[in-house]
Amino acid sequence: MSDTHHEDVQSHVKTYIKVFVALAVGTLVTVLASNIHLGIVLGIIVALVIATVKGSLVAGFFMHLSAERKIIYWVLVLTAVFVVVMMGLIMFTRQDQQGRQQGIFAVPQGHVPAHPAE
Template sequence: MSGDLESIQKHARKCITVFVALLVLTVITVAVSYIPLGTRGNITVALAIAILKASLVALFFMHLIAEEKTIYRFLVFAGTFLLGLFFLIGWSYGDQIVALLR
C-alpha cells in the first residue's frame, strides 16, 4: 500500500512542478510583452514560450512522455504540416502586400 502512496505523491509532485513551470512561463510571456523587441521579436518570443508551454502540457498532462515512438512520428508529421500551413499563409500575405504596392 505504501508503494501506491509513494507513486501517487511522486506523480502529484511532478504535476505541481509542471504547473509552477507553466505559471512562471506565463509571467515571463507577460513580462516580455513589455520589452520593445519590435513586433516580430515580441511575436517570436511569445510563440516560442507558447510552444514550450504546449509541449509541457502535452508531455505531462496528456501523458505523451510515456508513449511509444510511433506517436512522435505522427507528432513530427503534424508539426511539419502546421509549419507548411504557416508558410503558405505568410506567402499569401506577402503576395497581398506586393499587389497593394503596385
C-alpha cells in the first residue's frame, strides 16, 4: 500500500468500517457457537475457522496484506513454513509418546541393548 493517494484513502476508510462490522459480528457468532454442543472436534473446528476468517480480515485490510509488495509475501511464506515444521515436530513427538505408551514402539522383551543407556 505504498502508492496511496487521497481518493484511495477515502475508499479504504469505508472498507475499514465494513471490516469492523464483520469482525464484531464474527466475535458474537463465535461466542454463540460455543454455547451450542457441537462435540469436541466440531467445536474446535468451528471456533478456529471463525478465528481464521477474522484474522484474515485484520491481516488483509488493516495490515494491507491484500495489496502488498512481493518481498513481504515471501517473508510470510517462509514464516508459515517454519511454523508448520515447528507444529509438525511437536505433533510427531506426541504421536511417538502415544506409540510408546501403547507398546507400538516398545523394545522387545529379552532384547539386550547395545548401549547401557538404551
